[in-house]
Amino acid sequence: MDRTLVTGGAGFLGSHLCDFLLRTGTEVLCVDNCFSGSKDNIRHLAARSDFEFIRHDVIHPLFAEVDKVYHLACPASPIHYQHNPIKTVKTNVMGTINMLGLAKRTGARILLASTSEVYGDPEVHPQTEDYWGHVNPIGLRSCYDEGKRVAETLAMDYHRQNRVAVRIARIFNTYGPRMAVKDGRVVSNFIVQALRGEPLTVYGDGSQTRSFCYVSDLIEGLHGLMESGDLTGPVNLGNPSEFTILELAESILKQTKSRSPIVHKPLPQDDPVQRCPDITLAGSRLGWRPRVGLEEGLERTIAYFKEKLNA
Numbered sequence: 001m002d003r004t005l006v007t008g009g010a011g012f013l014g015s016h017l018c019d020f021l022l023r024t025g026t027e028v029l030c031v032d033n034c035f036s037g038s039k040d041n042i043r044h045l046a047a048r049s050d051f052e053f054i055r056h057d058v059i060h061p062l063f064a065e066v067d068k069v070y071h072l073a074c075p076a077s078p079i080h081y082q083h084n085p086i087k088t089v090k091t092n093v094m095g096t097i098n099m100l101g102l103a104k105r106t107g108a109r110i111l112l113a114s115t116s117e118v119y120g121d122p123e124v125h126p127q128t129e130d131y132w133g134h135v136n137p138i139g140l141r142s143c144y145d146e147g148k149r150v151a152e153t154l155a156m157d158y159h160r161q162n163r164v165a166v167r168i169a170r171i172f173n174t175y176g177p178r179m180a181v182k183d184g185r186v187v188s189n190f191i192v193q194a195l196r197g198e199p200l201t202v203y204g205d206g207s208q209t210r211s212f213c214y215v216s217d218l219i220e221g222l223h224g225l226m227e228s229g230d231l232t233g234p235v236n237l238g239n240p241s242e243f244t245i246l247e248l249a250e251s252i253l254k255q256t257k258s259r260s261p262i263v264h265k266p267l268p269q270d271d272p273v274q275r276c277p278d279i280t281l282a283g284s285r286l287g288w289r290p291r292v293g294l295e296e297g298l299e300r301t302i303a304y305f306k307e308k309l310n311a
């Protein structure tokens with residue numbers, strides 16, 4: 001039986017990944033410090049003999065014998081990663097060194113959850129993997145953007161210098177059930193606001209764009225990349241259907257049948273103007289493409305939050 005370590009396994013994506021791996025007959029070791037994730041996300045797995053949870057911070061070394069590592073530990077929402085930016089850098093640098101060191105020692109294959117944020121406020125659209133990005137190194141988002149860029153550098157250096165089998169996934173905005181009510185990212189914010197009858201907070205004029213991927217598609221992409229024969233990457237994973245933030249707000253109001261007004265708040269510093277993945281590489285090398293459209297994905301996510309907020 002394969003034994004797989006999932007760091008950040010109690011988070012939004014990590015918990016869905018744990019579910020997916022267990023369904024494929026893989027034994028899962030889930031490591032998380034529960035900063036932005038929660039044991040609630042993995043409570044349903046606690047009694048299983050093929051699942052183990054360790055509360056651990058990846059900035060400290062970890063010794064475990066595993067065949068594969070999915071390294072997801074890092075807060076992903078701007079409000080969370082900006083809460084303690086020095087800690088975010090430590091998580092990305094020291095945490096990634098520790099996990100690459102573990103992979104080197106055990107011979108495990110390791111997948112790094114990188115991000116579209118490595119492209120910064122992109123001047124190339126849609127973004128292809130060979131674009132080096134347009135990133136502010138000293139801004140409020142830098143702890144995350146530059147942290148992930150160093151994490152990618154480390155992964156490639158461990159790959160070249162120590163022959164560690166590395167996979168780099170550049171994940172674009174992903175949403176779905178198990179996002180925390182107070183996560184702070186746009187999809188969960190708007191749904192929670194719409195369901196509570198509160199104003200939807202559109203930052204700036206709402207003309208900035210994002211491309212939203214439903215969680216089940218993303219997890220299949222991560223797994224496909226991990227299992228691919230020899231594709232180190234980086235590989236973009238995301239849904240290439242692009243929407244303005246105002247369009248997203250209007251879709252959520254319509255689908256929740258909410259009468260909440262839209263209010264405009266100041267645009268955060270360095271907020272990317274446009275973002276859309278070119279997923280040609282994932283399509284040709286992994287045979288992967290997202291299957292869940294925005295309307296269907298929002299429907300499932302709205303149903304989750306309805307239950308959560310009524311509980």
Ligand code: NAD
Nearest residue numbers: 008011012013033034035036037057058074076171173174
């Ligand atoms: P999340 O915040 O829900 O999950 C991150 C998890 O990592 C949390 O459970 C958190 O407690 C844990 N964590 C944070 N710092 C840690 C540390 N030092 N030690 C141990 N655990 C730690 O966010 P998510 O959306 O599930 O993101 C997971 C990964 O995917 C992150 O690396 C993120 O950068 C990447 N990613 C996500 C998206 C997205 O849209 N969801 C987009 C791009 C990249």
Ligand code: UDP
Nearest residue numbers: 078184185186187189201202203208245271
């Ligand atoms: N956003 C917004 N209202 C919110 C939260 C976010 O208008 O309540 C905007 C944000 O300014 C950005 C986009 O939605 O342009 C996506 O933000 P998110 O924090 O989800 O992720 P990002 O892609 O910026 O990391």
